[in-house]
Amino acid sequence: MIRSKKTMRGFAALAGMAVLSLTAACGGGDDTGSDDSGDSGSAASELCGKNLAFLGALTGDAGALGQNMVGGIKLALQEHNDENADCQIELKEFDSQGSPDKAPALATQIINDDTIFGLIGPGFSGESLATGKTFFEAGLPSISPSATNVTITQQGWTTWHRVIGNDDAQGTADAKYLTDTAGATKVFVVDDGQDYSKGLAGTVKEALGSAMIDEDQISVGDTNMSAVVQAVKSSGADAVFYGGYYTEAGLLAKQLRQGGFTGTFMSGDGSQDPNFVKVAGAQAANDAVLSAPAGPAPADFAASGLYATQAYDATNIFLAAIEDGASDGESINEFIGSYSGDGVSGPISFDENGDIEESKIYAYFVKDGTMDVDNPEVIE
Amino acid sequence: MDFGALFGSLDNFLSFTMGGLVFGAVYALIALGYTMVYGVLQLINFAHSEVFMYGTFAVAWMFIFLHGTESVTWSLGKAAPILVAALVGAMLLSAAIALLLERFAYRPLIRKGAPKLIALISAIGASFALAEAMGLRDRFADKLGLSDNLENYVAPGKARDVFSNPVTIQPKGLFEVGGYTVSDVDLVILAACFIMMIALDTFVRRTRFGRGIRAVAQDPETAALMGVNSGRVVQVTFLIGGLMAGAAATLYMMKIGSTRQNAGFILGVKAFTAAVMGGIGNLRGALVGGLLLGVMENWGSAVFGSEWKDVVAFVLLVLILLVRPSGILGESLGKARA
Structure with a gap:
């Protein structure tokens, strides 16, 4: 959630x-x-x-x-x-x-x-x-x-x-999607420092292992992402994972695309909101991948x-x-x-802690300027 | 710490610097509002951040009004006509909010000779009231029975959420500086900032009314004896601050594209910092402070990581104030010579 x-x-x-x-x-x-x-x-x-x-x-x-x-x-x-x-x-x-x-x-x-x-x-x-x-x-x-x-x-x-x-299940699945499905070898991980975001991004980093090339942390409410964009570009990353919510995710996606970044942009369920597309603008949001533990x-x-x-x-x-x-x-x-x-x-x-035993994580895609909520892919 | 990230290559250095300058220009324009009011009244108008925030909404509203809600991506040239209308709308709304603030949050207090601290509290209260009113705009529309008509403007049920301009302005690279591509949007923001700054500086230094502003800033009582209408001067000062905030809001929306009811807070703090850094009460100081703060933030991000950028920027502020307690340019509005 x-x-x-x-x-x-x-x-x-x-x-x-x-x-x-x-x-x-x-x-x-x-x-x-x-x-x-x-x-x-x-x-x-x-x-x-x-x-x-x-x-x-x-x-x-x-x-x-x-x-x-x-x-x-x-x-x-x-x-x-x-x-x-x-x-x-x-x-x-x-x-x-x-x-x-x-x-x-x-x-x-x-x-x-x-x-x-x-x-x-x-x-x-x-x-x-x-x-x-x-x-x-x-x-x-x-x-x-x-x-x-x-x-x-x-x-x-x-x-x-x-x-x-x-969030552990989601982070592990997200890392898998980036390396296996998207074929990324150099992933730049960004989060906004909140509990949810750090947790999710932390699991992604761990699961990525050596495929993580660098990381950075912004703050909630930040609008100027030019420093992150420049860091991503000079790191040569071919994918960016963002742990956080849709407002900053949208701004980051927008400024990354405007700055010439062409790799995969992925974020978690915090960004899986129609407002992500509105903030980023249709063109920059296209092809973004947003995971969620809900189908x-x-x-x-x-x-x-x-x-x-x-x-x-x-x-x-x-x-x-x-x-x-x-x-x-x-x-x-x-x-x-x-x-x-x-x-x-x-x-x-349920397992003995109250967690659901089997959960599927879905990848949602932004296509033609809208989030396609009906046809997500299950991340295996 | 990674100085290589910043100084490793000229491309990187120029990219971080240019990105900072563009944002710094926005800080500088907002900082003008703080600095003008402080120069004349020796009072920090903390509600000025909301004057800016209302401007950003005016820009989005104008685009929705003239274009509709369909999400599109336009070049700067294609968006220019609506952008000009949005500029006018934002300047008018911001100026109106600034004048209302002066009328209801300051003038009654100043008339009664209230201490400066009271006016400061009044400003903070006005700031909350304005921000929350924007966050509750859907309820106001509901009460007025206009929910259906204004749906696209008030975002019923989502009024506190992020609010985006449906038109995304796609920057176009114009020329390269040492590997950094300067876009038309960046250029317009920087040029607009300098032009407005020069115009305002000239107004204050060269015109009859500007002389009145400087006179009131130096000594309100003597100015009144010399026939300057100090009440009018205060009003015009708020008006100018509001107009500049509206222009800053337009430039900000051009670059960022979305806003929300609390968007003014962080930018307001940064702009106030820029004003203090450059020397509060000093117009040119606002420009220097804004640009410096923007660049320092980006350099701090590059060297220490983005989560450290505010630490870097504010440590710098403290260091500057230790060496020059009145800011870099240090001179007050009143002492500017004609």
């Missing part, structure tokens, strides 16, 4: 919360599910009539991404509710604006709400790291559709899962946007847990930990 705007500088945190499961019981899970004085009566499960929560950005700079996720969640809930008249599950939305500063207060609200038995989210890495401990201690199981920072799942939060590949939705999928399929899949895992007879946070968590199935975003199962 990408997107942290400046407020969410970290980004890193997202990933951690979700998984946990296999072994551990998380502490104190009672508030999430055992209280079954539910309204909808005698349904199959005590969780019927209760709610899932979504925590993430619904407004603010990254609001569009959260809206995509909510679209996927609502689609899954609607399908479930239409089929199970006696077991209605609703969504409660909590808008953090993607900010690690705002998320903790909302996390407290969520764990104190007895009608909430599971969480889809948090959306971003920064807010995931800021709230992971709260959710873990309350025993609230969570599945994030989009938080990719590597360290989240290293915190020991056994209730935290994610249905998306982390396009199937043609008949009724929600749209990046992360909608992941959110849909995450919701369905909770719904499957209800059908399986899970009745509280602990049993849901156990169910998630042993879950294995095919979602619309791909096959899903």
Whole structure:
């Protein structure tokens, strides 16, 4: 996941919360599910009539991404509710604006709400790291559709899962694409110094090994890239990898092309945004490669946007847990930990840390001045 | 540290230097706004960065208005007619914002004899208000019921996001200097900066009104006794700063092509630094400071890596101020001789 705007500088945190499961019981899970004085009566499960929560950005700079996720969640809930008249599950939305500063207060609200038995989210890495401990201690199981920072799942939060590949998986795939598919032998790596960017660029550098010819670091908000452009040109690089977000990525691509650079330009999911093309200009953006751990939705999928399929899949895992007879946070968590199935975003199962076991990284291409979001290539 | 990156070849050296000069020219034009106001009022107008930012939006809006939203790449010649219109639009909007600032954030305070510190806080407040207002422009449009009409201008839901000119101006190489290709865009930016600087310098030094500005800068009370309308002088000073910021915004958009609601902040800090480096209150100092800062940033990037460029530039500022506390050219607006 990408997107942290400046407020969410970290980004890193997202990933951690979700998984946990296999072994551990998380502490104190009672508030999430055992209280079954539910309204909808005698349904199959005590969780019927209760709610899932979504925590993430619904407004603010990254609001569009959260809206995509909510679209996927609502689609899954609607399908479930239409089929199970006696077991209605609703969504409660909590808008953090993607900010690690705002998320903790909302996390407290969520764990104190007895009608909430599971969480889809948090959306971003920064807010995931800021709230992971709260959710873990309350025993609230969570599945994030989009938080990719590597360290989240290293915190020991056994209730935290994610249905998306982390930044390590992406960085390794990106390096592979550059050397194997693009045939680059001299890659210049640039990042913007933020947690997400350094993490991703760092993995790329490591995976490139001797194919990395040089590196540089800009700052968020920089607009004058002429020094980087000159350094790239005089290094003789045949490819540039940028770890960061679309604004600086677009400016860098634009100024590189205007400066006469003709090699491959590649960046990660932080740059996989239509604004990348707008900032760079159609001509300079053409042939840029942007990777993301999310593939396009199937043609008949009724929600749209990046992360909608992941959110849909995450919701369905909770719904499957209800059908399986899970009745509280602990049993849901156990169910998630042993879950294995095919979602619309791909096959899903979790390792002991809550990371998805099998994730595909996709390369998206800019062609004819637009980002072709429908035909990415899987990086093998 | 890699001095070879900078001095290893003449090509590299000239490339880093030219890239820095072009950006330095933009710094210099923004720095004029700081330096003029300081020269006359001994007050740092921290909201000047937003005056520039509004100008950058005016440029993008003018292109959307006259061209549409289709993303295209044009040569400088093809874009020139709209660019001229954008220049006028940006200068007008920036000047209007600068005058509003003077009217509402400064004049009431100065009238009441408030300490300079109060005016400074007022400037910082105005700066936030202006930047946030731009970031909320979609909500204003919504309240006015104009969301549909203004969709392309306010970017509903994405007003805080980066905002790009749909027309990308493709620079064309004109001639080479020691291996560095000077493009038409670079040349226009540098030429425009020098022409405006000379025009403004002449205005302040040679005209009757310029004499009024210098008189108020030297001694407001005596100037008033001599028949100079100091309120008008202050207004015109803000107006000129705004016009120059609008021109800088046009040049900036020509080169960079996109902006956002907080784009003024970093450039404002850099321009203020340039003004101090050259000698605040001194028009020629703004030019020298801007160009020097731009070049130093690029040289710093080349030798230490881009993440160090601000360290290099600001250490240089400190060193210059240690040796020459009033800046390189050091002389204030009021002392300039006619």
